[in-house]
Amino acid sequence: MSTPNRRAGRIFFKVDGAQQDAKGSFTYNIGADKRDAIVGADGVHGYGTTVQVPFIEGAITDRKDLDLETFVNLDGVTVTLEIANGKTFILRDAWYANEGSVTTEAGEIPVRFEGLSGEEMK
Numbered sequence: 268m269s270t271p272n273r274r275a276g277r278i279f280f281k282v283d284g285a286q287q288d289a290k291g292s293f294t295y296n297i298g299a300d301k302r303d304a305i306v307g308a309d310g311v312h313g314y315g316t317t318v319q320v321p322f323i324e325g326a327i328t329d330r331k332d333l334d335l336e337t338f339v340n341l342d343g344v345t346v347t348l349e350i351a352n353g354k355t356f357i358l359r360d361a362w363y364a365n366e367g368s369v370t371t372e373a374g375e376i377p378v379r380f381e382g383l384s385g386e387e388m389k
Contacts (some may be wrong), residue, residue, distance in 0.1 A: 279349040280325065282341065282380070290375060293325030293326050293348055295356045297385045321385025323348050323367075329374040338376075339367035346380045354389055358382040 280289040298321030302314045323346050327336075346358040363384030369376050 277351050279347075280323070280327065281336075281347045281349075283344045283346075287361075287378075288328035288330060290326045290328055290373075293323060295321075295348055295358075295385070297321055297356070297387055312369075314324045320372050320381045321358055321383075322364070322379060322381045323356065323361075323385075324377075324379040326377050329369050329376050333376075335367060335369065335376070339363050339365070341380075344380070346382070354387055357386045357388060359384045 278289050278293060279348070280287045280293065296319060300316035301319050302316055304314050305312045323366050337373050340363065342362040346361045348356045348358075350356070358380055359382055360381040364381040365377055365379040367376075
């Protein structure tokens with residue numbers, strides 16, 4: 268069923284095709300250059316660019332079959348985030364880039380994957 272007006276809601280977070288138990292809000296960045304203004308005493312001169320790392324960041328729910336040590340050592344994986352508005356963000360050649368902490372009250376693991384390239388598919 269097509270939902271042309273849906274903008275937010277259910278998401279699916281996968282690491283090398285294995286779906287994780289995504290919680291709440293996720294953030295992603297395609298890794299496009301960031302533009303930084305160059306300002307002189309006489310005004311704005313233009314901008315320079317700095318490289319940004321593409322990433323996906325959010326939280327998942329811990330579960331009995333999740334091996335945390337293996338998870339936090341992931342490297343060279345493909346990570347996808349399927350969003351309710353029909354877009355999919357693909358992070359390639361990615362590695363786990365967070366602490367590996369777990370909160371026991373909610374069984375929550377903050378996750379961040381960074382990679383060599385990110386692409387938003389529509």
